[in-house]
Amino acid sequence: MSTLKEALAHRRSYYAITNKSLITDNEIEDIVKFAVKNVPSAFNSQSTRVVLLLGEQHLKLWNIVKDTLRKIVPEGAFKATEQKIDTSFAAGYGTILFFEDRKIVEGLQKAFPTYHEKFPVWSQHTSAMHQLAIWTMLEDAGFGVSLQHYNPLIDEAVIAKWGLPENWELIAQMPFGVPSQEPGAKEFKPLEERVRIFK
Numbered sequence: 001m002s003t004l005k006e007a008l009a010h011r012r013s014y015y016a017i018t019n020k021s022l023i024t025d026n027e028i029e030d031i032v033k034f035a036v037k038n039v040p041s042a043f044n045s046q047s048t049r050v051v052l053l054l055g056e057q058h059l060k061l062w063n064i065v066k067d068t069l070r071k072i073v074p075e076g077a078f079k080a081t082e083q084k085i086d087t088s089f090a091a092g093y094g095t096i097l098f099f100e101d102r103k104i105v106e107g108l109q110k111a112f113p114t115y116h117e118k119f120p121v122w123s124q125h126t127s128a129m130h131q132l133a134i135w136t137m138l139e140d141a142g143f144g145v146s147l148q149h150y151n152p153l154i155d156e157a158v159i160a161k162w163g164l165p166e167n168w169e170l171i172a173q174m175p176f177g178v179p180s181q182e183p184g185a186k187e188f189k190p191l192e193e194r195v196r197i198f199k
Helices: 004-010 025-038 056-070 075-089 102-111 119-140 155-162
Strands: 048-054 094-101 168-179
Touching: 004 119, 025 048, 025 119, 048 056, 048 119, 056 075, 056 094, 056 155, 056 168, 075 168, 094 102, 094 119, 102 119, 119 168, 155 168
Parallel strands: none
Antiparallel strands: 048 094, 094 168
């Protein structure tokens, strides 16, 4: 197992993935539950909601995406879109859906009106921390992972398909599977432009 620094340095976007897993489904569930339990949130709001889709349920999501896009993408361009989904995201082992519970956010806005405008922003921060934690742990377990955003186009269909509460707002979709090829080299902007230190 990597150190946290090693795992973060190794974390990348993998688009060439397979429907294989190097760990059990229970171990995948443990990763998700560990993050949801331990990742911090503003005012300890615990507003993040996560749905893990495996097997046929994973494929159902990407069929929803394709069916939704088929209605809005020009016919000539849809074939490339469908191929991208089929050979990358749908080709994986599973998908994790990240939601934020609007009811909790709205409750905090009422309880603490001084921070009314900040709570939706802090809710996004909370979701992002969950995404990074799960992404990093999945990669450390041998998966290739990426983060996709087909919301809000698919929101209503997803809520309906899995009978989820309507106050759950879809934030991101995270397909994962054993990588079939490594990502390309990553470029880094100079840290001197991004970090300032005062002693």
